[in-house]
Structures are given as structure tokens and as C-alpha cells.
Amino acid sequence: SQQGEEDPQALSIQEGENATMNCSYKTSINNLQWYRQNSGRGLVHLILIRSNEREKHSGRLRVTLDTSKKSSSLLITASRAADTASYFCATRGANSKLTFGKGITLSVRP
């Protein structure tokens, strides 16, 4: 079963704009991670936030976590055409089980 539920399902923005993606989950977690998948490729890890953290930054990425609402958001600032991809949130729970959501398709128009 899917643990995470991303929102929106699809997002289209202009290059240079910011992209915000949301993820909600159901059960308690040890950490939450975001991955990117380019068409026909494997998933690439972007950023991880632990359950006792509220915000994390990495380059143009900013992730927040609200464990009381069981939700997370990923912000990509100053988007580029190369950011076009599918984005997935994944939760790590007990026994290191890593469960993915359905994904968000991001299109960045040049």
C-alpha cells in the first residue's frame, strides 16, 4: 500500500519560478525523503528530513516536515528546465521499510 500521497499530481511552471510539492502520510515515521525520477531512469535521492527536524535545506531545495499534521513539503527555488521530472516522497518507518507515494510530475517550461 502507498504510505505517502503527493499533491498536486502534476505541476507546470515557467523556468525561474518556484515549485512547491506536498506530501501527506499516514503512520509514524523515522524520516521522510524526497526522490526524483527522470523518464526511464531509476530514482535519485534528493533530501532527507528526520522526524525530529522541521526544516532542511540543500542547494535550491527546501523541505519541511510537520509530524503533527503528518505532512511534508518540498520547495524547489528558481526552477530550471532540467528539473523536469517526477518527484516522490518516501517514508521510512520501522524495520527500515521505505514506502513511496504516487508521485508528482513537474514540467518546467523554458
Added chain:
Amino acid sequence: EAGVAQSPRYKIIEKRQSVAFWCNPISGHATLYWYQQILGQGPKLLIQFQNNGVVDDSQLPKDRFSAERLKGVDSTLKIQPAKLEDSAVYLCASTKVVGPEAFFGQGTRLTVV
């Protein structure tokens, strides 16, 4: 550091045939995952190994799917017999024991006709 290796990259089989996928995780990674990703969906966990023991196989269709991890390193995933709905990309991933991110292979795209 070498990444997660998977083979074959592509496979086309007829329904009711059998197929096997191979995965070589990153050296030293104790945890290995097999995921099934149907087109347009997120990866669905099929089985998780810790060294050569199974941690979670609750979503593995055990009547047709089997997996093993020999000596806690390489792993194979087998489907026998295949159904049309098994058409998907099969992804292998590995991590260190706990906490950090998963590293994924390129996947095997299976088409059942």
C-alpha cells in the same frame, strides 16, 4: 563507488513464461529492496532483505513471485508464471543498515505480451 547494478535492462516475455531479474547492490549495503513500478505510479515495495534475511514481503505475490539474496549480497527476483499485469519496471535499491537514503539501480523494464 559503483552503483546498484541490475540486469537485464529490458525483457519481453509471453504470459505464462518465467523470468528472472538480477541485482548487485552497493558493496557493504546490508539492506536490499525490490520494487515494482507500474507506468504512472509510484514504486511499490515487493520485498526487503536485511543481509540474507527477509524483513518484509507482505506485498509479494508469493504464488508467482520469489526472491532470494545469496550470502547477503546479490539478489534475484523471479516471476513464474508471468501475467499481463506484471508488466512494469522492477527496481532494486540498497541502503546501509538504517537511516540514510536508498540508492537505486536503473531498473528492468518487463513487458508481458
